Amino acid sequence: MSIPFCYKPSGLLLHSPRTRSPLLCNHSSSFSKQEQAHNNWTGLKFIRGKKLLKDLSTWGIGGPCNYFIQVLDQTQLVSAIRFCHEHSIRFVIIGKGSNCLFDDFGFDGCVILNRIEFLEEERGLYRVGSGFRFNRLGVHCSNEGFTGLEFAGGIPGTVGGATYMNAGANGQETADAIHCVDIITMDGRLHRLSRTDLNFGYRSSPFQDMQELAAITAVTFKLQHSGSAKRRQHEYMERRRTSQPVGEQSAGSVFRNPLDVGVAAAELIEKAGLKGFRVGGAMVSKMHANFFINCGGSTSQDMLDLLALVKEKVDQKFAVQLKEEILYVHPHRNDVKSKQR
Numbered sequence: 001m002s003i004p005f006c007y008k009p010s011g012l013l014l015h016s017p018r019t020r021s022p023l024l025c026n027h028s029s030s031f032s033k034q035e036q037a038h039n040n041w042t043g044l045k046f047i048r049g050k051k052l053l054k055d056l057s058t059w060g061i062g063g064p065c066n067y068f069i070q071v072l073d074q075t076q077l078v079s080a081i082r083f084c085h086e087h088s089i090r091f092v093i094i095g096k097g098s099n100c101l102f103d104d105f106g107f108d109g110c111v112i113l114n115r116i117e118f119l120e121e122e123r124g125l126y127r128v129g130s131g132f133r134f135n136r137l138g139v140h141c142s143n144e145g146f147t148g149l150e151f152a153g154g155i156p157g158t159v160g161g162a163t164y165m166n167a168g169a170n171g172q173e174t175a176d177a178i179h180c181v182d183i184i185t186m187d188g189r190l191h192r193l194s195r196t197d198l199n200f201g202y203r204s205s206p207f208q209d210m211q212e213l214a215a216i217t218a219v220t221f222k223l224q225h226s227g228s229a230k231r232r233q234h235e236y237m238e239r240r241r242t243s244q245p246v247g248e249q250s251a252g253s254v255f256r257n258p259l260d261v262g263v264a265a266a267e268l269i270e271k272a273g274l275k276g277f278r279v280g281g282a283m284v285s286k287m288h289a290n291f292f293i294n295c296g297g298s299t300s301q302d303m304l305d306l307l308a309l310v311k312e313k314v315d316q317k318f319a320v321q322l323k324e325e326i327l328y329v330h331p332h333r334n335d336v337k338s339k340q341r
């Protein structure tokens with residue numbers, strides 16, 4: 001199946017979460033007892049009010065979500081989305097939570113944790129579940145002598161997250177290796193989108209603006225043979241270990257590089273004298289200035305304040321307006337701007 005038109009990304013707001021509201025139904029939840037901790041729905045077990053988002057994010061920040069469900073295959077994912085539709089519950093799909101800032105107030109909708117992890121391979125074509133670890137895929141393909149995903153080694157996200165963000169490093173991007181993407185739309189239908197119909201950019205994908213998208217379920221990558229892929233993957237991993245605070249609680253780069261300026265966000269932040277700068281438990285990494293660390297006990301507000309302060313200082317000093325790469329998931333609303341200062 002394919003969607004017969006081309007999705008074009010418009011101006012992106014990467015700091016704005018695409019918390020998806022159910023489009024079809026409008027009746028209220030059938031759960032009468034709010035204190036009920038678990039619910040079964042067509043065999044799926046929803047955890048109510050007890051799952052802490054800090055345990056689902058690499059930043060280690062975030063309060064409880066109203067509903068939580070882990071899905072292991074596409075059928076379960078469709079059922080979970082249908083459940084949200086039928087009970088008018090907003091939902092977000094997350095992978096490793098390596099690019100998300102959750103709020104201490106949590107999330108009043110449903111968090112769907114994507115664990116669709118299959119891998120099918122045939123002569124350079126790798127069809128992978130969107131919950132498959134991107135790091136593991138990069139190492140696996142490079143070890144098998146295929147080039148295109150060497151940069152994925154060391155990236156903490158999932159294949160779905162990497163496709164959604166068009167993750168990149170070391171001059172390679174996820175989009176360059178994509179052959180096609182399988183998605184579920186909000187009406188519950190499955191579609192296969194060919195790479196030629198998808199416009200990607202630096203850290204941008206058509207999925208970020210696709211109103212009818214419910215979730216990416218699988219991605220097929222087309223890779224070429226290369227005798228040097230394994231060596232390159234090792235080099236990239238070593239470079240990452242020596243330049244990024246790998247063992248600390250972070251969400252990778254917090255700002256996108258301002259391509260029009262031609263200077264990395266990290267360099268601007270360092271030159272503004274902000275390395276090691278702290279707000280509460282949140283700190284600009286002393287190792288890499290575009291990584292913000294939860295040094296222990298950072299609240300979401302600490303991190304939001306640090307983001308705002310760094311933006312302000314860089315703007316004052318260099319007249320450059322940094323844009324977030326990370327996604328802030330607002331606890332109640334789709335509109336996050338009111339929360340950011």
Ligand SMILES: NC(=O)C1=CN([C@@H]2O[C@H](COP(=O)(O)OP(=O)(O)OC[C@H]3O[C@@H](n4cnc5c(N)ncnc54)[C@H](OP(=O)(O)O)[C@@H]3O)[C@@H](O)[C@H]2O)C=CC1
Nearest residue numbers: 018094095096097098099157158160161162165167216252
């Ligand atoms: N280059 C590097 O070193 C690093 C790169 N990263 C990148 O950050 C990204 C984070 O990946 P990951 O941790 O898995 O993502 P997250 O769990 O952080 O999810 C982030 C957002 O991506 C969207 N998303 C994730 N999975 C899916 C899916 N299957 N279908 C539709 N939307 C989805 C959702 O957006 P919404 O809610 O708006 O729909 C979600 O809120 C990756 O691109 C990763 O490679 C992260 C750290 C370091």
Ligand SMILES: C=C(O[C@H]1[C@H](O)[C@@H](CO)O[C@H](OP(=O)(O)OP(=O)(O)OC[C@H]2O[C@@H](n3ccc(=O)[nH]c3=O)[C@H](O)[C@@H]2O)[C@@H]1NC(C)=O)C(=O)O
Nearest residue numbers: 169170243252253255256257264266267270287288289290
């Ligand atoms: C970590 C991420 O991706 C990373 C990816 O791992 C690396 C490696 O290729 O390249 C990007 O970082 P980056 O642009 O900061 O790359 P680096 O090579 O570390 O630094 C760029 C430049 O900034 C300078 N730099 C870096 C860190 C620092 O504290 N100070 C500084 O001045 C470096 O000297 C270099 O001249 C991606 N980030 C973005 C926003 O494009 C992520 O997306 O989460």
